[in-house]
Amino acid sequence: MTTNVTAGGGIAARAADVWKVYGSGEAQVIALHGVSVELERGHFTAIMGPSGSGKSTLMHTLAGLDSVTRGDIFVGDTRLTGMSDKALTDLRRTKVGFIFQQFNLLPTLTAEENILLPLSIAGRKPDSAWFDTVIKTVGLSDRLGHRPSQLSGGQQQRVACARALVSRPEVIFADEPTGNLDSRSGAEVLSFLRNSVREFGQTIVMVTHDPNAASYADRVIFLADGRIVDELRDPTAEAVLDKLKGLDSAGSMDLAPARLADEVA
Numbered sequence: 001m002t003t004n005v006t007a008g009g010g011i012a013a014r015a016a017d018v019w020k021v022y023g024s025g026e027a028q029v030i031a032l033h034g035v036s037v038e039l040e041r042g043h044f045t046a047i048m049g050p051s052g053s054g055k056s057t058l059m060h061t062l063a064g065l066d067s068v069t070r071g072d073i074f075v076g077d078t079r080l081t082g083m084s085d086k087a088l089t090d091l092r093r094t095k096v097g098f099i100f101q102q103f104n105l106l107p108t109l110t111a112e113e114n115i116l117l118p119l120s121i122a123g124r125k126p127d128s129a130w131f132d133t134v135i136k137t138v139g140l141s142d143r144l145g146h147r148p149s150q151l152s153g154g155q156q157q158r159v160a161c162a163r164a165l166v167s168r169p170e171v172i173f174a175d176e177p178t179g180n181l182d183s184r185s186g187a188e189v190l191s192f193l194r195n196s197v198r199e200f201g202q203t204i205v206m207v208t209h210d211p212n213a214a215s216y217a218d219r220v221i222f223l224a225d226g227r228i229v230d231e232l233r234d235p236t237a238e239a240v241l242d243k244l245k246g247l248d249s250a251g252s253m254d255l256a257p258a259r260l261a262d263e264v265a
């Protein structure tokens with residue numbers, strides 16, 4: 001069954017000249033230096049870059065989990081910048097899905113209860129045909145009554161994927177979703193993510209350190225020192241690895257932390 005969630009293309013989320021500055025004075029860190037990026041609807045985008053390059057910061061600002069210092073974030077047509085906390089919480093509940101490295105399932109709930117939790121919190125009823133499709137796609141039909149402790153890591157992450165997908169959010173953000181999985185379970189989760197993009201038109205943005213994981217995406221964006229420095233379309237693991245090698249050698253020469261005053265004055 002193909003359910004076309006997001007026909008027609010367009011931009012699911014975007015950052016427009018986004019700066020993120022942590023701290024002040026000597027302790028100041030510029031995590032994002034004027035990042036502009038458009039994330040296409042119905043695409044699978046990977047974000048890569050060295051540790052500390054701003055990947056999680058970019059993802060958190062795009063998802064409305066963290067504020068920006070300057071610039072604008074849009075999810076669909078909604079401008080997040082300047083929204084009240086309550087409006088942001090509503091937006092995260094209805095338009096955004098999350099998958100974390102640590103799965104973040106509630107241990108006392110069954111797989112099914114975990115998957116339906118965001119909808120229950122939002123007071124929404126699941127579309128039962130869609131729920132069945134999601135469960136079938138993640139291959140969890142015979143595990144719905146199990147608690148997280150009774151599931152393997154890969155199965156737990158597939159529960160987390162189903163939980164993100166069941167509300168059909170505008171965008172799913174995944175921060176190293178395969179970071180705690182062996183390669184086989186990781187491949188299952190990545191195949192599932194890619195299928196939900198191909199078959200259901202879901203938009204997914206994934207941070208990863210793994211060139212092989214990135215090769216499942218349609219597009220890879222490379223960050224270094226808080227800036228987008230490169231990108232690849234239809235990436236192979238080899239092409240991603242080559243780009244990353246280039247970033248590492250460039251990044252190691254930049255030892256002085258930048259100061260906002262120098263950059264924007």
Ligand SMILES: Nc1ncnc2c1ncn2[C@@H]1O[C@H](COP(=O)(O)OP(=O)(O)OP(=O)(O)O)[C@@H](O)[C@H]1O
Nearest residue numbers: 022023029030031050051052053054055056057058
């Ligand atoms: N709450 C914070 N306070 C101060 N500095 C922060 C904070 N969060 C992140 N940073 C800094 O911002 C920069 C970007 O951090 P970020 O977590 O986005 O990196 P990352 O690319 O996700 O790295 P990793 O691959 O290690 O997860 C880093 O230099 C980090 O130390």
Ligand SMILES: [Mg+2]
Nearest residue numbers: 055056057207
């Ligand atoms: Mg990170």
